[in-house]
Each structure stands twice: as C-alpha cells, then as structure tokens.
Amino acid sequence: REVRVCMAASCQSSGSLAVMDALKDACGDGNGTCHVKGVGCMGLCSAGPLVAVADKDCGLDASLLYRDVTPNDAPDIMGSVCGAPVERLRCPTDQPFFARQHKIVLENSGIIDPDSFKNYVAAGGYAGMVRALSEMTPADVLREVTTSGLRGRGGGGYPTGLKWSTVAKMPAGQKYVICNADEGDPGAFMDRAVLESDPHRVLEGMAIAAYAIGANKGYIYVRAEYPLAVERLQTALRKAKRAGFLGNKIADTQFNFEIEIRLGAGAFVCGEETALMASIEGLRGQPRPRPPYPAESGLWGCPTLINNVETFANIAPIVREGGDWFASIGTERSKGTKVFALAGKIHNTGLIEVPMGTKLRDIIEIIGGGIPDDKSFKAVQTGGPSGGCIPDRHLDIPVDYDSLKTLGTMMGSGGMIVMDETSCMVDVARYFMEFCMTESCGKCIPCRTGTWQMHSLLDRIAKSQGTxxxxxxxxxxxEVVQATSLCGLGQTAPNPVLSTLRYFRDEYEEKLQLPT
Ligand code: SF4
Structure with missing residues (x-):
C-alpha cells in the first residue's frame, strides 16, 4: 500500500508539505507495509490537503481519500493503512465530483510521483513515443492525430492534425516544436496542474510531434510565476535525457530531439503565439501580423509547430490507443475530453476533466456541487478575458467549441469562474477590461487606447456616474476595437462587455444617470 500526498501548488499552499513530513515520521521505516509519496493534483483543491491510501497502481476511485488533513492526523492515517478508515477525514470517491469525470490528460495526476521517471514509465509512460518510433512512420502519426479529431486546447480549437500536417509538409530543414505553457487567464490553472502533476506526459507529446513533423529542437515557454511547474519540468527533462529519450540520437532511428525551457516574465500577451516566439528570440514580446503563420515562418523564420500543454498531454494516449479511440469520446465536432479549472462561487473549486459535450449544468451543479451559502447561480465566465459569461437560462448547453460560440463566449483554455447572485456584472466586465488594458502591449492604437477608453466608461457606469x-x-x-486590433488580446477584449450587455443589460441601465 502507499500513502499519496498531493504536492501540487494548491495543496502545498494549504499545508501538504508539513502533512507529508508528519506522515513520513509516523510511517517510520514502514516495516515494508507502506510507502509515503508525493503525487500531483487530485482535483478537489477546495478540500486540500488531500491524502490517499491505495494499493500500488490503483486509481483515485479505488483509494481511501482523506480531506483537510493536518499534520496531527498523520498517526491515524497511517493506522488506517492496514486498519479501519478514519471516518472524520473521509472524502468519498464515489461522489459526483470524481465519479462523473473522464480522465485522459489527468489519468496519472494524483497517482504517480511527478518527479519519478520510473513511476511514469510504470504507468505506461513513453509507450506512445516508443510505438511511434518503432512501429510508425511520421505519416502514420499524423494520420492518427488527424483521425483523433483533437483540436487545440489553448482556446482557438484549430484542428491539431491539420496544423501538424502543414508543418510536416514544409521543406525539410530546421523546424521547431513549441509548447505554450504561458497560461495567463485569471482563474485558469489547468496547465500549471498538468505540468506539476505529470510533466513527462508533455515532454512525450512534444517528442512525438517532433518525430511527426521532422523537428529536432523544442522549447517550452512557461511562466516564471509557476516555480513548482518549472522545477518539475526541469527534473523531468533531466531524467528523460538520462534515460535516452531526449537529447540523444535514439538507437536505430535518425530521431534526436532536444527541449529547452524558456521562462516568461509575466506578460499575458506572450501567450499569443507570435509574441511568444518573439520573446524566445530575445525580442520584446509583441505580436506581429499573420500571415505568415508560424507553421510556415515561425521561430527565427523556420516552420514552427505551437500547441499548448493540454494539447500535447493528449498526444501520447492517442498514439498509444489510436485516433479512433479518442474520436469515440466527445461530440461530433469536439472530440475527447476537456480539463477545466473551477473557480469562484462554487462548492468544489478545483480541476476536473470531462468529455466534450458535457452539459454546463452538470459541471456546475453536479460535479461542482452548486453554489455555496444558499445563494443562487448567476453566471459563469468561460474563456477568461477573451470569453464571455453564460447566464442561468443557458446552463443546459453542451460544453464544446461550437456551442459556446453561439452564446457569445468561447471554450478558451478551460477557466470557469462561477458567479452568484451577489456578483455585479458591470463590475465583472470592468475587471476583465482592466486586465486587458493593463496587459495590452501597446503596439496598436485600437487596443492601446480603446481598452483604456472602455475601462474609463465602465468605471463611470459602475460608479453610477455614466450616461x-x-x-x-x-x-x-x-465594435471598433474588435474589428481593428492587431492580435487576439485586443480583438477579444470587448467580449466580456458584449456578453454582459447581452445577458445583463438591465444591470448597466440601472446604474445609468437619468437625464436632468
Ligand atoms: Fe498589442 Fe493589443 Fe495590439 Fe495585441 S491588440 S498587438 S496586445 S496593442
């Protein structure tokens, strides 16, 4: 049996490091009966620190899960390894939060030690890469990824197979693979959790991509504000190199792929792919017009494939299990699963993974456990500052790329901020506009001055001084800023205003000054 302690950032912030030490002390030498290990995110961040007691190789569903654990609980928990469960700490794993999820990206999260190469391999890690290199041609890999129907999880939803094929078709020569880990949306922590919980998974996905498109160099652009994710990535990279999977010519193949980690300095706009590439090149992180697209002319003018963390984390299972398997999950046009970060006024804040097409109501009311303090649901913001809010009357919508667009919002990278009856929607719009105004890089006038102007107007209206x-x-x-800004930041900055106006116009009107 093993005792697993969540060592992702959210549980660490609620004290899991001290819990881990106490459990190790209580375990002593363990007499060979149990082993205490740190694992990645178990999902239910609001109940942390979380500790699971499980047989080796068992998932969370077959574990004894304990919530809100303190160091003082360590002796009782160790006693339950071979004895009766500690009922006062028990967190049922058959509750909808766990039972209604479908894990592909997060299949190892909360189970393996993210710093252990052996744990990853024992869980089937690098089997996808080995299969690709030993049994498949690059064209076979492209076919599987295309068949899977996977679409980019960074927000845009561009078909991954098509993007990879475009880069693969470019003339042979220097090509790059970039993993965009510059997650910057307020309330979003999906990529951080994946990197903290299962970093090898992302490296493996990048390596398979490099094989498919003919690249020998990759970069992970990760925000420096994620120190734990960076540390775990560095460890994973070092171990993958030592094991011969990266940075060496793989025996019997011509494949030799090296990955470098680059730290972002906190500019939201560097999540935009052309700004991100400029930053890697050592230039100021500002977007440039497209075309040319990175697939043709990206990093240092070379064909470049950019996907985000979650997209790469889906690749190894697709190659391992086949594109048809992946395509059997989800909806007609949105395949597979999606990881969401639940935040705001909701009982179960944390990380979830559900099949595409799951009803928003199921996510909020069943998996998320509804709204705390007997308050009622008002809206949920998806897509961060580029997205919009969805009111109660649309909660039965299936969550997929296309359905969310019809409501004036977007999937985005997976942040969901839930608001209750006490939230003022003008304040919400002002908050997101302030974010965009602050993060605007200033390169083009519509965004630079437009976000400032829109924020001033929102501020006046929110203070009941507007007309x-x-x-x-x-x-x-x-309309003007949406139509004329250079990059996605400016083009989508008005979305929270437009969607709050669409569904909560009365709240704006109520705050307007009457003509004298
Ligand atoms: Fe910079 Fe905004 Fe223009 Fe994008 S839209 S280039 S963030 S000023």
Missing part, C-alpha cells in the same frame, strides 16, 4: 451616451459609446468602441 446613456456613455453606454452607446462603449458599445461603439467594442
């Missing part, structure tokens, strides 16, 4: 003319000007500016 009908201000509201009209705000709507006009939304």
């Amino acid at each position: 009908q003319a201000d509201l009209a000007l705000l709507e006009e500016l939304c």
